[in-house]
Amino acid sequence: MTKRNLVPLLLLFVFAFTTGCGPWETVQTTAPSQAAEAVPSPTPTGVSTPAPTPEPDPIAQQVAALSTEEKVGQLLVAGIEGTSPGDDARWAIREARAGGIILFGRNVASAGQLAQLNSDLKALNSAAGNALLFLCVDEEGGMVSRMPPEVADLPSAYDFIRSGGDPAARGAALAAECAAFGFNVDFAPSLDVWSNPQNTVIGRRAFGTDAQTVTEAGTACTYAMMNAGVIPVVKHFPGHGDTLTDSHVGLPVVEKGREALLENELAPFRAAIDGGAPAVMVAHILMTQLDPQRPASLSPAVVTGLLREELGFDGVVFTDDLTMGAVSQTYGMGEAAVLAVEAGCDMALVCHRSDNLKAARSALLEAVDSGRISMERLDESVYRILALKAAYGLSDGPVVAPDVAALNREIEAVLP
Incomplete structure (x- = not known):
């Protein structure tokens, strides 16, 4: 099942556990000289050489050890x-x-409180014996920021x-903000092209109004976050x-064809x-030329056909929030x-x-039980999720309250 976008994740996982290198350090290899090449020993006539035993896949072993309920849980990202x-956080985790x-923002009061909250969530998750926890945030800077009030603004x-401004430096600063408070997933950057000046839901969240600017700046920011x-x-x-429509309140419609x-x-x-981005969020947008009935986030034509098969993406795909008006x-x-x-x-x-989370979980369990979602399909997603967690070295260790003054100096150093 491994395609080109999952290969970097699995290689990183293997490197981290076999070479001692961190997930983004370069591993140098040198081809042996001709003089040092080993000469194969002759095989006696009539004796076959046994095939080497394949190394066990630790991610596959981890998937196989999970119950159906645990597998379905891995598919959910819960707001609290x-x-x-x-009680809602405890139910979501336990x-x-x-x-x-x-x-x-509703979960954030101060720097110390935010670090303690994420530390407590990790402790709950560890006590429950769950797979390691994605701690997620929308931290884009500017219009969309969830940082405590003590943290300098981007x-x-x-x-x-x-x-x-240098987009790579921006990516490093975003990663520093997230890591300081224990977040390991940032729903950023926005790679939307702000080509419609009347669009307010994206607007200045975009890097630019043309594809080239967004491509250059957005990918530089993305790779810097990965490296951090x-x-x-x-x-x-x-x-x-x-x-024009804000997908938080209604369903936007895009009439463009595939080539455009x-x-x-x-x-x-x-x-x-193509550069190895590990995760993509799919929007609640009706792309009429691709699927005239379902929004992109619920469309096999968009997610499987366009994103996975045509663009070759085999990393983790997140939906946008399913409680948004465009879907609900x-x-x-x-x-x-x-x-x-x-x-x-x-x-x-x-x-x-929490009632929305309970409804989503119940429906997914029922779909697996009825065969509507096959166990093979469920395992495919769980494998991707656990592979990504392993590649980035997630842990359930406590979050230490950061040095906010030092973090602010790091942020201010990248300001144009």
């Missing part, structure tokens, strides 16, 4: 309430066994680039920059994927989660209300 773990938790991507050890999730595939999309909206995503106005929460997995997504974001 409060600034400390409440009962739903969620693969990830996402925090918002300008929006558009203003940063227009002022001459934080998982970037490029978004909002297949492109939210030429829409490839030239503009898809160009930054193709470049990021048409689909029930449970059906939306099942359709997303059927489309080819790996992880469903359920960012608001």
